[in-house]
Amino acid sequence: MAREAGEAGPIRHGGDLGEARRLFPDAPEPWIDLSTGINPIPYPCPALEASHFQRLPAAGDLRALEAAAAAAYGAPGAGHVAAAPGTQALIDLLPRLRGPGRVAVVGPTYAEHAAAWRRGGHAVATVPDLGEAAAADVAVVVNPNNPDGRTWTRPALADAARALAARGGWLVVDEAFADLEPVESLCAAPPAGAVVLRSFGKTYGLAGIRLGFAVAAPPAADAIRAALGPWAVSGPALAVGRVALADAAWRREAAAARGRDAARLDALIAAAGGRLVGGTRLFRTADFPDAASLFGRLGRAGLYVRRFEAAPRRLRFGLPGTGAAWARLARALA
Structure with a gap:
């Protein structure tokens, strides 16, 4: 059954160490931020010429970046890709590209989707499955989902996109965490009416670069670019993104390494009495009978994890990035 996504207070995001220090002023420094799903082992940034900071970006540099993204994501070509200053910018932009209508967000999921469509004047509901979402004017699905890691198959997504497109609707698929996962992406052949979002910062551990992509058939990609x-x-961002996206070997190695890290984190969570809900190679989500007290214990140890007001037994853990961080987490959980 759908439920209206009504007006809510400010959305709490991970990564706010100012809030962590306010909650736990006596915690040891440096803080270990496990509240995001960002790769803790970043891509080694190439040295950049001063000109990248001094001149306006060239159109050719943008085309080269979009071609690199098309190759990395398996899209048909650069004409199917629109680069943006972060996926969040695209989430905010899409609701302004069509008139008000009915939007169904498959959830619970990343809260900014519903908030952005609501700000755009659309009627927004949260629904539990893709079939119900496809009855709206716009359907939004996160694949794999944040925070539970749920996934959808390519045929199911393509069928929903075609049903929506036949009525002039859209399917928005947020694949922010798909790069390191065995997910059936729509990027290879995005159907009419489908817009796929890909995040750069999460995969490459470079969130401050602010880079993201929309992958769609050329008419939609052109409209987004315009x-x-x-x-x-x-x-x-153009320079770093082009180099990193072309490094397929690094991406394969990162997927394997973060998979081992995720399994290691699962073992720590289980030993602490957590019941794994799901996740991806970059974060793990679990329910605990004493989640509130565990959140406090971790915070007092200088470890910040993600909690959820709508699910008070639930915590989400990002991956530690160093041996010292793993050791501190293991001590706190024990």
């Missing part, structure tokens, strides 16, 4: 306007992506 709405973003000129010079939407910074020169340094």
